[in-house]
Amino acid sequence: MKHPGLWIGLLLAAICLVLLGGCQAPQTPPPADTEAKAPVAPPAPGPAGSDQLYIFIGVSIGVPYWVDAKSGLEERARELGAKTQFTGPVDSNIQGQARQLDAAIAQKPAGIMIAPANADALQPGIDRAVEAGIPVITIDTDSPKSKRYCYIGTENYQAGLVVGKTIAEALGGKGKIGISNLAGQWNLKERERGVLDAVKAYPGMKIVQVVDDRADPQIAVTRNREMLTRNADLSGIVGLNAASGPGIAQAVTEMSKKGKIKIVCFDRDEHMLTYIEDGTIHASIAQKTHLMSSLGLQLLYDLRNDRIKHLSDWRAADAPPLPRSIDTGIMVITKENVGQFKHGQ
Numbered sequence: 001m002k003h004p005g006l007w008i009g010l011l012l013a014a015i016c017l018v019l020l021g022g023c024q025a026p027q028t029p030p031p032a033d034t035e036a037k038a039p040v041a042p043p044a045p046g047p048a049g050s051d052q053l054y055i056f057i058g059v060s061i062g063v064p065y066w067v068d069a070k071s072g073l074e075e076r077a078r079e080l081g082a083k084t085q086f087t088g089p090v091d092s093n094i095q096g097q098a099r100q101l102d103a104a105i106a107q108k109p110a111g112i113m114i115a116p117a118n119a120d121a122l123q124p125g126i127d128r129a130v131e132a133g134i135p136v137i138t139i140d141t142d143s144p145k146s147k148r149y150c151y152i153g154t155e156n157y158q159a160g161l162v163v164g165k166t167i168a169e170a171l172g173g174k175g176k177i178g179i180s181n182l183a184g185q186w187n188l189k190e191r192e193r194g195v196l197d198a199v200k201a202y203p204g205m206k207i208v209q210v211v212d213d214r215a216d217p218q219i220a221v222t223r224n225r226e227m228l229t230r231n232a233d234l235s236g237i238v239g240l241n242a243a244s245g246p247g248i249a250q251a252v253t254e255m256s257k258k259g260k261i262k263i264v265c266f267d268r269d270e271h272m273l274t275y276i277e278d279g280t281i282h283a284s285i286a287q288k289t290h291l292m293s294s295l296g297l298q299l300l301y302d303l304r305n306d307r308i309k310h311l312s313d314w315r316a317a318d319a320p321p322l323p324r325s326i327d328t329g330i331m332v333i334t335k336e337n338v339g340q341f342k343h344g345q
Contacts, residue, residue, distance in 0.1 A: 052301075054111045070293070072294035084297065101114060102128075111297075136149060141185060158327075175234075180244040208234070215241045268286045299322055
């Protein structure tokens with residue numbers, strides 16, 4: 001064989017080409033993206049409350065007082081995606097409300113809000129609900145000895161002081177006054193106590209009679225007409241529940257004493273606002289009922305869905321994260337600002 005070195009060189013070159021074709025070095029990866037990536041946001045909370053039922057049990061829900069509370073409840077429910085029921089006896093029937101509370105417990109809702117018609121009578125039912133694992137918040141009126149988690153509403157004694165001071169100032173610190181109220185309800189007793197204490201600061205004033213209007217507008221008319229007949233020298237009347245004011249105003253109007261009797265009352269509805277506008281009622285102390293129910297539902301929802309993180313396990317610690325009470329405050333309605341309180345304004 002001629003030139004054996006040449007053939008050996010060609011053979012080695014061929015082998016090298018084959019090996020290179022089958023064993024190429026890995027390709028260099030593309031350069032990394034050096035631009036910072038925004039962190040992936042956690043998913044927005046889903047409709048966690050869509051299968052959760054929250055029940056509001058009022059009292060005397062046949063009166064317009066509850067319009068704003070119902071509105072506040074429904075508005076917040078839409079925002080949270082929660083289901084709600086608004087119920088309660090149409091009058092101040094304590095036994096009826098107790099039965100409705102038992103019916104609510106049987107539904108095993110995510111939470112209950114209740115305006116107890118009577119603090120002591122509703123305490124056992126409230127305690128049963130809490131013991132069954134259903135958180136309870138009292139709204140508007142309280143059952144302070146019960147196991148409820150929180151009370152949301154007016155600080156009623158302080159509000160009563162405002163009522164007493166307002167009627168005293170309207171009368172120049174002199175005159176005989178009467179009180180129209182519903183007997184036996186905790187929040188109303190507190191208001192009455194506040195009025196009585198406020199009037200003590202005015203030696204020229206005297207409370208001559210307290211009537212039970214049963215938080216019924218028509219009964220309020222009758223009771224106040226009787227009081228005006230019995231006390232011809234009466235100078236003023238205070239009403240301490242939502243039905244009292246319109247009842248007092250109607251009685252005063254029917255007896256041709258408009259302008260002669262100063263009226264200071266509680267709460268608001270369109271009928272009452274008309275009486276303030278035309279001067280029949282001097283002033284009314286309004287509560288923030290829309291806020292009460294809205295805030296109550298929010299707190300129950302947050303509690304139910306563990307959105308309050310003050311402890312890793314507040315149940316094990318027996319330390320509910322809600323305050324014992326929340327004072328939602330009051331608003332004084334007079335002829336000067338009454339337009340701002342009309343619904344739809």
